[in-house]
Amino acid sequence: MSDAPPSSSVSASARSSLPIGTLVAGCLAVCLAQIGLAIPATLNGLFQEHLHPVGSQLTWISDAFLLPVAVLELSFGVLGDLFGRKQLLVGGAGVLCVGEIVAASASGVHQLWVGMALAGLGAAALFPTSLAMIAAGTHTGVQRARAIAVWASSLSAGGFLAPLLGGFTGTYGSWRSAFVVVAVLAAVSALVSLWLAANSRAPEGRSLxxxxxxxxxxxxxxxxxxxxxxxxxxxxxxxxxxxxxxxxxxxxxxxxxxxxxxSPLLRLDLFRNRSFAVAAVVAVVGMFSFLGTAYASSIRLGPIQHQSPMRTAFAFLLLNGITPLLTPLTSRLLHRLSSRWLLTVGLALIAAGDFLAAGLDVNDRALTSLILPLGLVGIGFGFTVSSITATAVNTVPVPLAGMASAATNLLRDFGFTLGPAVIGAVALSQAASRVTASLATSSSLDAGSKAAAHEVLKEGGPLALNSVPATSPPGAARTYALDALGHGYGIGFVVCGSAALLSAVLVMTALRGRTAEEDASEAKEGAEQPAPATG
Known part of the structure; x- marks a missing residue:
């Protein structure tokens, strides 16, 4: 007799197993997308030095990538369901590759914006499609949970690798070489997806x-x-x-x-659930706080203090590198504690770190000074990012869990996009007012130096004045610009900390107890479930 299992068993086993090629392709794609998202922040100092962006132009570099991710991520998820996820995974990596090449060859900040927008468009396709392909390739709850955990680890790995890649290439090569490396990774990802990934789609009931x-x-x-x-x-x-x-x-x-x-992008009836509504607000405000902190840190170390990308990368390792290390602990805590408690602690730690960062002297260039404040923010983010989705998904009926998760991702990315925009606006407005007042009352500058400083300030703002050569006429005013920028971005840290603290208070107060609507919803859901089988 043959020892081979019956063909029906082999077929069932094949259907229930996620193809390893699909897992590899999906994990590589999401890691690539996260690297593309995070890497520009480590290079802001080099952008300021080589491309001389003025005013708000530096902020647009980050948001040119983030905007298409926030706006188009859910629509790309629908497109994958309708027309095939493999094509979207290959195409997304290809578009990201083109965007990175455009950015690497940029001769000015406007071309860099175009490159970042194209790369963000590709990333918007990769984030939802990679997860959907992996989820569609599994047919049991245990296998799906394990595969999604591997996908989430790959996402975290991208956030960890991006500052190392940006710091190394920026310090020992150039900012252009960083984008070239990401373009090569994108090309590899596209080829891996083309050769190894299994296609899937689920058009039933889906529409744009x-x-x-x-x-x-x-x-x-x-x-x-x-x-x-x-x-x-x-x-x-x-x-x-x-x-x-x-x-x-x-x-x-x-x-x-x-x-x-x-088939709406965002189901408004979800907000009738109090817990989901609170989680939605926290997703926006809390993630605004985190990425605002990351942006303020990158500007402090780069364009303000003119430190190397490798030193800037240290700050981002504190912010992003702690999350994957905390994943086992966070998973255990979410099984033993209410996500409300973990979310509150995470937001409180972010607030504490921001308030400490706000008190740092702008002339303090020691990296050791950043360990406590940014370490607290990194630990807080690790607790918060997992708890937000758990809070949103676990408090709605099971049939709405998928939509609740997608909506939370949309709102989280919206908060990410607002972070650099709002903090850049607050910090630059405060810095411009302070340096203008300092120049007006200065007795150590002659009229010519003041006039030259005002001209630079008018054309390029405080960051431009802080970057002029010390030997030039406006260079005598650099001290005022440095002080003003330290003050402005210090206020930015306070804004981020206040947002996180208010979110923590909201979670503790608004999620205390349960509403009658939530109890009724849960009772209705339970009544609709089939009775358990009895032996």
């Missing part, structure tokens, strides 16, 4: 929400434009005021479109 996509895209871009350009163009200028009006109008249109859409 064109109304929601257009309205949220226009609304979010208008809001970011107004916030980022406010310090440069003036908060009362016609373009900024018009952008705020457009943002309000299109956000209202988005709400209207979602209330009528057959």
């Amino acid at each position: 929400d064109f109304g929601g996509q257009v309205t949220i895209g226009v609304g979010l871009f208008a809001l970011l434009y107004a916030v980022i350009q406010g310090p440069t163009d003036g908060w009362g200028s016609a373009p900024v005021v018009a952008a705020f009006v457009i943002a309000v109008v299109f956000v209202a249109l988005f709400v209207y479109a979602e209330s009528r859409a057959r």
Whole structure:
């Protein structure tokens, strides 16, 4: 007799096992997307030195990548379901590769924006598609949980590798070489997906929400434009005021479109659940706080203190590298404690770290001074990022868990996008006011030096004045610019800490107990479940 298992058993086993090629392709894709997202932050000092961005132009480098991710991520998830996820995984990596090449060859900041926007477009396809392919390739709960854990570890690995890659290439090569390396990784990812990944799709009941996509895209871009350009163009200028009006109008249109859409990007009825509504607010505000902290740290170490990318990378290892180390502990705590407690502790740690960072002297260039404040933020982020999704998903009926998770991802990415925009606007506005006042009252500068400093300040803002050669006429005012920028970004840290602290208070107060609606929803869900089988 043959020892081979029956063919039906082999077939069942094959159907229940995730193809290793699909797992490798999905994990490589999400790691690549996270590297592409995180790597520009370690290079801000080199961008300032070589491309000489003025005013708000430095902020747009980060948000040019983040904006398409926040706006298009959910729509790419639908496109993968409709037309095939393998094609989207290959195409997303290809677009990211093209974007990195455009960025690497940039001769000015505007071309760098284009490259970052293209790379962000590719990443927007990779984030949801990689997870959907892995989830679709598993057919048991245990296998799916393990595969998703590997996917999440790959995402964390990207956040850990990005500062190392950016720091090493920026210090020993150039900022262009960092983008070249990411482009090569993108090409490898595209080839791996093409050769190894198994295609999948799930078009049943799925359709694109064109109304929601257009309205949220226009609304979010208008809001970011107004916030980022406010310090440069003036908060009362016609373009900024018009952008705020457009943002309000299109956000209202988005709400209207979602209330009528057959397959909405964001189901508004989820917000009737108090716990989900609180988690949604915390997803935006808490992630705004974290990425605002990361952006303020990159500007402090790069354009303000002119430290090397390798030293800047140290700060990002503290912010991003702790999360994967905490994953086993976080998973255990989420099984033993209410996610409310872990979320509160995480947000409180972020707040504590930000308040400590706000008190650092701008002339203190020692990396050891950053260990405690940024370490606290990194630990807090590790607790917070897992708890937000758990809070949102575990408090809604099971049939809505997938939509709740997708909505939380959308809101989290929205918070990420707001971080650099808001903190850059607050810090630059405060710095510009302070350096202008300092120049007006200075008795150590002659009239010529003051006039030259005002001219640089008008054209490029405090960061430009802080970067002029010390031997030039405006160079005598660099001390004032350094002080003003330290003050401005110190306030930025305070804003981030306050946002995290308010979120912690909201979680502790608003999630205390349960609402009648949530109890009724849970009872209804339980009544709809089939009775357990009895022996």
